[in-house]
Amino acid sequence: MKIIEETMEHIQENVIKGRRNKEDEDFEGGSVGELGVEELVGEALEGGLKPKEIIECINEAMDVVGTRYESGEFFIPDMMASAEAVSAGMKVLEPHLASTGESMDKFVIATVEGDLHDIGKNIVALFLKGGGFDVIDLGVNVPAETIVKTVKEEDAKLVGLSALLTTTMQRMGEVVEKMRIHGVDAKVLVGGAAVSAEYAEQIGAIYCKDAFEAVKVAKGG
Amino acid sequence: MREGVLVKPYERLEREQLERIHNASLSILRDPGIVSYNREATDIFKENGAEVSSHGSYWRISIPEELVEESVKHAPSVVKLGAREKENSLILDGKEPRVRFGTGSEANVILDMDVEDFVSEKTGIRSSFPVFKRRRGTVQDLCQAAHLCEHLQNVDFFIRTVNIQDEDITENNKDVNKFYASLSNTKKHVMAGLTNVEKLDDVIRMAEIISGGRGSNEPIISFITCVTKSPLQLVDDTTQNLIEIAKRGYPVSISASPQGGSTAPLQEAGMLAQLNAEILTGMTLAQLVRKHTPVLYGSVPLRVRMDNLDNMYGAPETNQYNIGGVQMARFYKIPCYSTAGIADSKFPGIEASVNKQLSHLFIALSGAQYIHYAFGLLEGSNTFSPEQAILDDVHIGIIKSLLREQKIEAEIGQGVKEIREVMSTSHKMFTRSTRKYLRADEFIPFYPFGGDGNETLLKARMRKEELLSAPVEEIPADMKDVIFQEFDVLDRIK
Numbered sequence: 001m002k003i004i005e006e007t008m009e010h011i012q013e014n015v016i017k018g019r020r021n022k023e024d025e026d027f028e029g030g031s032v033g034e035l036g037v038e039e040l041v042g043e044a045l046e047g048g049l050k051p052k053e054i055i056e057c058i059n060e061a062m063d064v065v066g067t068r069y070e071s072g073e074f075f076i077p078d079m080m081a082s083a084e085a086v087s088a089g090m091k092v093l094e095p096h097l098a099s100t101g102e103s104m105d106k107f108v109i110a111t112v113e114g115d116l117h118d119i120g121k122n123i124v125a126l127f128l129k130g131g132g133f134d135v136i137d138l139g140v141n142v143p144a145e146t147i148v149k150t151v152k153e154e155d156a157k158l159v160g161l162s163a164l165l166t167t168t169m170q171r172m173g174e175v176v177e178k179m180r181i182h183g184v185d186a187k188v189l190v191g192g193a194a195v196s197a198e199y200a201e202q203i204g205a206i207y208c209k210d211a212f213e214a215v216k217v218a219k220g221g
Numbered sequence: 222m223r224e225g226v227l228v229k230p231y232e233r234l235e236r237e238q239l240e241r242i243h244n245a246s247l248s249i250l251r252d253p254g255i256v257s258y259n260r261e262a263t264d265i266f267k268e269n270g271a272e273v274s275s276h277g278s279y280w281r282i283s284i285p286e287e288l289v290e291e292s293v294k295h296a297p298s299v300v301k302l303g304a305r306e307k308e309n310s311l312i313l314d315g316k317e318p319r320v321r322f323g324t325g326s327e328a329n330v331i332l333d334m335d336v337e338d339f340v341s342e343k344t345g346i347r348s349s350f351p352v353f354k355r356r357r358g359t360v361q362d363l364c365q366a367a368h369l370c371e372h373l374q375n376v377d378f379f380i381r382t383v384n385i386q387d388e389d390i391t392e393n394n395k396d397v398n399k400f401y402a403s404l405s406n407t408k409k410h411v412m413a414g415l416t417n418v419e420k421l422d423d424v425i426r427m428a429e430i431i432s433g434g435r436g437s438n439e440p441i442i443s444f445i446t447c448v449t450k451s452p453l454q455l456v457d458d459t460t461q462n463l464i465e466i467a468k469r470g471y472p473v474s475i476s477a478s479p480q481g482g483s484t485a486p487l488q489e490a491g492m493l494a495q496l497n498a499e500i501l502t503g504m505t506l507a508q509l510v511r512k513h514t515p516v517l518y519g520s521v522p523l524r525v526r527m528d529n530l531d532n533m534y535g536a537p538e539t540n541q542y543n544i545g546g547v548q549m550a551r552f553y554k555i556p557c558y559s560t561a562g563i564a565d566s567k568f569p570g571i572e573a574s575v576n577k578q579l580s581h582l583f584i585a586l587s588g589a590q591y592i593h594y595a596f597g598l599l600e601g602s603n604t605f606s607p608e609q610a611i612l613d614d615v616h617i618g619i620i621k622s623l624l625r626e627q628k629i630e631a632e633i634g635q636g637v638k639e640i641r642e643v644m645s646t647s648h649k650m651f652t653r654s655t656r657k658y659l660r661a662d663e664f665i666p667f668y669p670f671g672g673d674g675n676e677t678l679l680k681a682r683m684r685k686e687e688l689l690s691a692p693v694e695e696i697p698a699d700m701k702d703v704i705f706q707e708f709d710v711l712d713r714i715k
Binding site: 018025026028029075076077078080084092119122123125126137196 | 655
């Protein structure tokens with residue numbers, strides 16, 4: 001039991017340090033050779049821990065990362081390294097989740113038609129993977145029809161749309177409208193430089209100011 | 222040791238042009254020569270072959286070229302400045318363009334900043350705004366300025382920022398209190414001018430007590446003396462200061478501050494010939510008093526405003542003159558005490574910072590070893606603003622980062638590796654590699670005083686409060702006891 005507890009602690013420690021595996025460095029370039037999240041998740045499973053318990057443990061560590069970001073101690077690269085580490089751990093967990101009949105919620109994400117900007121969208125996608133979602137990333141410049149079709153086929157309950165420009169932002173409303181016409185019932189999260197809470201409300205979507213908020217909203221917070 | 226930033230210097234003037242300025246300065250020193258109001262200096266020049274004629278209240282001295290050239294050869298290229306904390310010591314090498322920034326001036330006015338709320342008549346919205354009050358500087362202000370500068374990362378040395386004008390400060394106790402206020406609040410190198418040359422030995426003794434007897438080989442204090450009143454007149458008291466400091470072997474900056482358009486030619490060549498002649502006069506005298514006296518080439522030229530003849534530090538010519546000064550110092554292989562960062566604006570903030578950043582950049586780029594005036598000075602050099610000093614610290618950090626040495630050979634392999642790694646990720650962002658550098662001092666992750674409206678100054682004020690609440694290691698009690706017994710240190714700064 002003590003070994004399991006230690007492994008859990010190590011997982012959390014390495015999520016915070018943003019170390020995917022033993023090849024990764026920590027903040028100051030140290031820790032190379034020590035086990036990372038990927039290997040530690042494997043150990044935890046072998047030790048008999050359930051995937052759900054591991055996910056909970058990871059989520060707790062990501063909360064710490066979020067708090068440190070809010071306080072100014074962590075920067076975006078730190079958060080992304082942590083999210084990458086979690087994502088690496090989730091890959092190890094995925095087959096075990098499937099075999100135990102547990103599944104991850106699907107999240108369809110895209111940058112809308114006419115817009116090629118994807119830094120923000122990619123960060124959100126990475127965070128969602130780290131948050132335990134099955135992310136279907138459609139890329140950039142994606143027509144409304146493709147997004148709606150995918151959401152329907154995948155039976156996803158969550159959609160994330162990104163736009164940097166005020167001109168392309170209008171496409172978000174089109175996606176929501178098309179979903180309504182086709183009877184697709186999913187929660188739509190929007191974000192990006194041009195988007196505001198007022199605009200989101202106007203089109204019937206939810207505005208998320210950053211990747212942390214997107215994960216929170218996706219989890220129903 | 223504070224290493225400074227080694228730069229690849231910007232050379233505005235060619236070697237041949239520096240030689241022409243050198244020759245022009247020598248020619249000026251012979252004819253018309255200099256006017257001297259100091260008897261001992263006059264005698265020293267005369268004994269060493271200068272022609273002297275008496276004119277009642279002053280002497281005119283014609284200095285031979287070879288006397289100047291021979292004397293300047295004895296000035297050391299390397300000047301070592303110690304500090305209470307050994308890690309803060311500086312090795313200034315006149316042959317090496319390694320840049321450091323410090324404070325300066327002896328500002329008469331302290332600008333206090335307060336924050337008040339105002340309500341818009343139009344919208345009814347309440348907002349916070351900075352309000353300012355000007356007042357005369359005191360010894361406690363000097364303590365506070367030294368304390369603040371102790372915690373400002375980019376202040377490499379401390380020159381007294383405030384002229385202490387308390388009612389109980391007299392000509393007899395000003396030097397001791399000025400140096401004690403500085404030394405007891407910062408562990409960096411301390412430099413100042415002398416008010417009363419008779420107190421020089423007191424000040425040196427006090428510094429030797431505090432440094433545990435390190436003396437003039439690793440002096441924790443050094444001096445500034447402006448021996449000439451432009452154009453080309455040796456002032457009696459400051460010249461005497463130089464003679465006495467040189468006799469004791471302490472480092473001294475021989476500063477000259479000709480004003481282009483009033484007390485010096487406006488055009489660059491004439492200004493530089495005069496500036497250089499004035500500094501060479503002091504350097505020659507210092508070496509004649511005592512060979513190998515450590516001197517700094519104190520270049521403080523500036524242009525004046527044409528409407529009222531006030532100093533105009535923001536003028537482009539001021540920067541041109543100063544770059545020339547740095548190059549002349551390098552020509553002689555003497556460390557340069559140069560000038561940057563004074564704003565003409567009376568208030569801290571955007572206008573002042575733009576004004577300052579122009580000279581910070583150019584003078585640092587020219588490779589001056591010891592850049593004074595760089596923190597908190599406004600309204601020429603008449604006002605010191607702690608909030609502006611906080612902003613200057615960040616801005617100078619930006620300049621230091623900008624000018625740091627490139628590491629292409631060391632970094633190229635890593636760069637290619639990073640690109641390969643990132644191209645295999647879904648997000649294609651250079652986060653993992655960036656992260657490592659975030660915690661290195663040479664990068665600022667973002668501009669810390671950004672914000673809407675007045676937030677910059679409000680944030681600077683908050684930062685000032687934080688830094689002033691962080692303690693400074695005190696001078697040990699036994700040393701203090703000796704100092705208080707021997708010298709007239711005011712009770713309120715003990």
